[in-house]
Amino acid sequence: MASPPARRARLRPLARLARALVASAWTGRAGPPHPRPRWLAPRTPGFLSLLPFRTIDLVLIADLVLAFVLFRAVQALLSSDTAHLATPLDEGEIVFIAAASSLPLALRDRWPLMAWRLAAVLIPWGIATRGQDLEAVFSADAVIMYLLVVYAVAVRCERHITIGVWMISVAALWVLGIQSGPNLPGVTFIGIAMVTVTVLLGYNIQARRTAAGRLAEEERRSERALAGQAVLEERARIARELHDVVAHHMSVIAIQAEAVPLKARGDARSLEEGLGEIRTLSLAAMTEMRRVLGVLRDGDGRTDTAPQPGLGRLEELAATARSAGLTVTLRLGGDLLDLPTAVSLSAYRIVQESLSNAMRHAPGSAVTVKISRSGDELNIHVEDDGGDRAAAEAAKAGRGKHTGHGLIGMRERAAMLGGSVWAGPVGKGFAVTAILPIMEEA
Structure with missing residues (x-):
């Protein structure tokens, strides 16, 4: 059983x-x-x-x-x-x-x-x-x-x-x-064959349509996933750009706000000039932030780097750092005005972040910025002398414990272009070295 x-x-x-x-x-x-x-x-x-x-x-x-x-x-x-x-x-x-x-x-x-x-x-x-x-x-x-x-x-x-x-x-x-x-047996068999062929034909068409529908749904899901990934990438780009802009300008503004009363010493005209300079820096920061947000959210499909600053604005960047008390020396070599937009922007941001770090961690220091083009590579080296000994020691301790988002952003920018960044103490000061491959834009 x-x-x-x-x-x-x-x-x-x-x-x-x-x-x-x-x-x-x-x-x-x-x-x-x-x-x-x-x-x-x-x-x-x-x-x-x-x-x-x-x-x-x-x-x-x-x-x-x-x-x-x-x-x-x-x-x-x-x-x-x-x-x-x-x-x-x-x-x-x-x-x-x-x-x-x-x-x-x-x-x-x-x-x-x-x-x-x-x-x-x-x-x-x-x-x-x-x-x-x-x-x-x-x-x-x-x-x-x-x-x-x-x-x-x-x-x-x-x-x-x-x-x-x-x-x-x-x-x-x-x-x-x-x-x-x-x-009628022969006709019956013909009828059975006709019904069978019709059923197979209809089922085959249904299977193909179902497969096409599933493929279309997978494509829609893939598009939604890519759209979500694009949103996250855009947020990351916005955060990176805003960090570079805000960190630099706010560092200058904070140093100026602290230095102006000491320089003025009760002189109303000097105080007014110092506050006017702070206002100018604030407006410049707001203008650049608007430019960053406007470009990153552009719906016309343009690249997010096109209207952004490049190495052509290094003198302006150095002047802003000098107004905050740094002694900045620029040493430029090679043709730096004909670089791809993405490379020029990334180089500018790396120098900007390096100067911002010098303002925060080595106030009053002397900073040397060396940028040279060698073949298909752009070499960047920014080094400060540490400023005051106490400030330099504090800077070393702070940099050794936490690299901060600025250095992470530098590395992300270099990695995006296939380059690399090294940063660390050099003597009493601190140095940042970056190598960016020069790749022509498509």
Whole structure:
């Protein structure tokens, strides 16, 4: 005696078969229609703009036209042949038989499974109404209508429902072939083959459409992920640019605010000049921050470095640092005005951050900025002498414990271009060395 698991394993195919038959005959539902290609659903012309629909469904129109043609053709054929029958058909029976061959076709686009169920009932009913020859089931109108309805089911329904529809169709054709005697077995096999080919064709198209839909959904997900990544990258760029701008200008402003009262010593004119200089630096910082935000959020697809400062503004940068008490010496070599925009911006920001660090950690120090171009590389070296000994010791301690976001930003900028940055104490002072590859922009 087989164990319960073994019995369940043997009964599982039968359960699946029963599920397919029940779903196709009663409980199953068709899936949503696939979007029409534009050539099958053109927009409504302007002179028909008052209609409640915006597109013209050519497939539905074709179904309705074909259903009407079949209805009229069957009606005309039966009206001309009924006088030769032993039991003539009345007008109501003729209309019913014609409707049985056309109504499912009119419904197949919106309700394919219901249209098939209706066809499965109306075709035998129409045969019984004719009441003379089983060959009527294989008439051209019935074949056209049934194959189109089965195709709609295979395209829109789940696989188990399609299998159930195929099995019921094959069983019905087989029974009709047996009851018809020896005259129709060959035609029955042809009918079974036609239904099978139609089901396979419809299912193949459904599988391709499903795969295309999944691919489109994956592409949409990928686009959303890339959009999210772009947002994060933009935030990182904004944070990096704003850090460089704010750190430099705020350092200068803070030093100026502390130095102005000491220099003025009660002199109103000197105090006014010092405050005016602080105001000028503040306005410059605000202007540059607006420029940074405007470029980074530009929707025209331009690069985020195009309007940003470059090495052409080094003298201006050095003058700002000198106003904060540093002694800045620029030593430039090679053609620095013909650099790619991204390289020039990154070099400017590295020098700017190095000067800001000197203002904070080595006030009053002498800073040497060396920039030279050698082949396809740009070499940057910024070194301060440490200023006051106490300030230099504090700077060393602070830099040894925490590199800060400025040095991290320098390294990120260099890495973005494929370069490198080294930073660390040199004697009493501190030095930053960067090597940036010079790569022409595409």
